Amino acid sequence: MATQVKKICCLGAGYVGGPTCAVIAYKCHDIDVTIVDLNDARIAAWNSDQLPIYEPGLDKIVFERRGKNLFFTTEVEQAVIEADLIFVSVNTPTKKSGLGAGFAADLAYVESATRQIADVAKSSKIVVEKSTVPCRTAESMRTILEANSNENIRFDILSNPEFLAEGTAINDLLNPDRVLIGGLQTEEGIRAQQALVEVYAHWVPKDRIITTNLWSSELSKLAANALLAQRISSINALSAICEATGADIDEVAYACGRDSRIGPKFLKASVGFGGSCFQKDILNLVYLSEQLNLPEVAAYWKQVVDLNEYQKKRFVSRVIKTLFNTITNKKIAILGFAFKKDTGDTRESAAITLCKDFIQENAKVRIYDPKVSVEQIFLDLSEPGVVDNTKYLKTRVTITKSAYEASEDADAIVITTEWDEFKELDFQKIYDQMHKPAFIFDGRLILDAEKLRNIGFRVHTIGRAEI
Ligand SMILES: NC(=O)c1ccc[n+]([C@@H]2O[C@H](COP(=O)([O-])OP(=O)(O)OC[C@H]3O[C@@H](n4cnc5c(N)ncnc54)[C@H](O)[C@@H]3O)[C@@H](O)[C@H]2O)c1
Numbered sequence: 428m429a430t431q432v433k434k435i436c437c438l439g440a441g442y443v444g445g446p447t448c449a450v451i452a453y454k455c456h457d458i459d460v461t462i463v464d465l466n467d468a469r470i471a472a473w474n475s476d477q478l479p480i481y482e483p484g485l486d487k488i489v490f491e492r493r494g495k496n497l498f499f500t501t502e503v504e505q506a507v508i509e510a511d512l513i514f515v516s517v518n519t520p521t522k523k524s525g526l527g528a529g530f531a532a533d534l535a536y537v538e539s540a541t542r543q544i545a546d547v548a549k550s551s552k553i554v555v556e557k558s559t560v561p562c563r564t565a566e567s568m569r570t571i572l573e574a575n576s577n578e579n580i581r582f583d584i585l586s587n588p589e590f591l592a593e594g595t596a597i598n599d600l601l602n603p604d605r606v607l608i609g610g611l612q613t614e615e616g617i618r619a620q621q622a623l624v625e626v627y628a629h630w631v632p633k634d635r636i637i638t639t640n641l642w643s644s645e646l647s648k649l650a651a652n653a654l655l656a657q658r659i660s661s662i663n664a665l666s667a668i669c670e671a672t673g674a675d676i677d678e679v680a681y682a683c684g685r686d687s688r689i690g691p692k693f694l695k696a697s698v699g700f701g702g703s704c705f706q707k708d709i710l711n712l713v714y715l716s717e718q719l720n721l722p723e724v725a726a727y728w729k730q731v732v733d734l735n736e737y738q739k740k741r742f743v744s745r746v747i748k749t750l751f752n753t754i755t756n757k758k759i760a761i762l763g764f765a766f767k768k769d770t771g772d773t774r775e776s777a778a779i780t781l782c783k784d785f786i787q788e789n790a791k792v793r794i795y796d797p798k799v800s801v802e803q804i805f806l807d808l809s810e811p812g813v814v815d816n817t818k819y820l821k822t823r824v825t826i827t828k829s830a831y832e833a834s835e836d837a838d839a840i841v842i843t844t845e846w847d848e849f850k851e852l853d854f855q856k857i858y859d860q861m862h863k864p865a866f867i868f869d870g871r872l873i874l875d876a877e878k879l880r881n882i883g884f885r886v887h888t889i890g891r892a893e894i
């Protein structure tokens with residue numbers, strides 16, 4: 428018989444912990460879900476009308492269950508003591524210093540969360556690794572937890588990586604392609620695995636709940652992200668060939684994607700992938716491969732990230748070259764700052780690299796994004812440690828309230844995020860208020876180039892030759 432889970436605690440109220448556990452509360456009224464975080468402001472926001480993250484459909488779910496079987500608190504100890512299953516959903520950023528800096532995942536938050544559980548638990552717990560971690564991290568967690576268990580307390584450890592994508596998180600959680608649960612293949616491990624299967628089975632068909640051993644589960648998360656990012660780097664590499672030959676990347680992607688072995692998804696050329704996961708997780712895989720003395724494997728995956736950097740730089744060069752090899756004091760309207768549409772998240776957004784490069788070239792950058800705050804944009808563009816960088820930035824960067832305001836007197840528009848509202852803009856109005864020649868660089872292939880050319884724009888699209 429599987430243990431029945433009645434109380435869940437989630438350590439980490441971020442982009443994953445918040446939506447994931449809110450959906451569990453929404454679908455499992457018989458389970459109490461408490462999401463905890465060390466960050467007071469974040470928890471206060473989860474308890475307010477203005478949630479700390481923007482995600483379509485999230486408000487409805489949180490507002491419906493909050494205070495009933497969904498709770499947000501900074502009282503970590505109490506929540507851990509009461510829970511029978513604990514998700515560890517803390518951040519695992521790339522290490523900035525020390526061994527493996529720039530590649531390895533920083534596991535300090537995972538370890539401290541694990542120690543916290545070991546320190547305060549007074550009864551047996553199922554501990555679930557939700558964060559994305561290097562393969563075999565569960566072993567270190569188990570060692571820490573087992574060193575603190577006794578005849579009255581045992582800890583079972585599971586790996587349950589999250590596959591949601593930002594912007595579609597709620598739909599991804601409500602209708603997942605699969606849920607992956609890895610466990611030790613012992614009697615107790617399998618029992619713990621089944622307990623978590625039963626939680627998801629409240630709404631996920633059982634044939635979509637995959638159970639594997641711990642290490643396959645951990646590695647599958649890194650592998651899935653590496654494979655997805657590899658598709659984008661592949662299509663972006665082809666976009667460079669299209670620009671040089673007259674082939675059209677959307678047509679190439681469509682033609683290739685119609686092969687059922689390839690499939691149509693994740694073949695959209697862009698200014699480069701962003702987000703908190705792809706780069707971090709591939710670098711993590713590169714580091715793991717090197718640690719395993721597999722340098723050829725490491726080099727193979729590293730190329731996916733290198734190509735992504737190349738794509739961003741290639742796009743910047745195209746803009747500068749087209750604007751007569753200088754953008755000094757030219758006004759460039761940047762439409763979109765988030766790393767993709769339908770999120771306010773800017774982590775590793777290609778727009779950051781592009782804006783920094785334009786500022787380096789002394790351009791005046793006017794940025795509009797429907798969901799990213801002014802403070803966040805300045806934070807992303809500032810260079811830590813450089814004195815008065817913010818003061819300088821304010822002379823170069825203007826954040827506007829609309830795409831129209833951003834493009835006033837601009838020399839060029841650069842589309843960096845594929846927000847739907849950019850497709851609906853009145854481009855005649857925009858053209859009329861821009862310097863001439865008026866340039867548009869579509870880094871997301873969302874605009875009708877023909878229509879824009881008829882208005883008078885000079886249009887440059889990623890993956891298409893200049894006309
Ligand atoms: N963002 C995504 O779309 C996504 C998707 C799948 C997996 N992941 C993975 O999930 C993990 C979390 O990502 P995220 O985007 O939610 O990160 P995040 O930074 O938004 O949230 C992590 C939260 O954990 C909190 N925290 C750290 N240590 C804690 C502790 N000991 N106790 C309580 N709270 C603590 C932090 O204050 C922070 O609010 C990462 O490993 C990430 O790779 C992220």
Ligand SMILES: O=c1ccn([C@@H]2O[C@H](COP(=O)(O)OP(=O)(O)O[C@H]3O[C@H](CO)[C@@H](O)[C@H](O)[C@H]3O)[C@@H](O)[C@H]2O)c(=O)[nH]1
Binds near residue numbers: 700
């Ligand atoms: O065809 C495509 C698809 C995506 N992107 C870009 O790739 C980045 C990542 O997009 P996406 O994968 O949709 O969003 P994430 O929220 O980063 O989700 C990825 O990373 C998560 C964190 O690990 C995983 O859980 C998800 O399964 C995985 O899709 C964004 O900049 C997109 O604009 C493209 O350029 N072309």
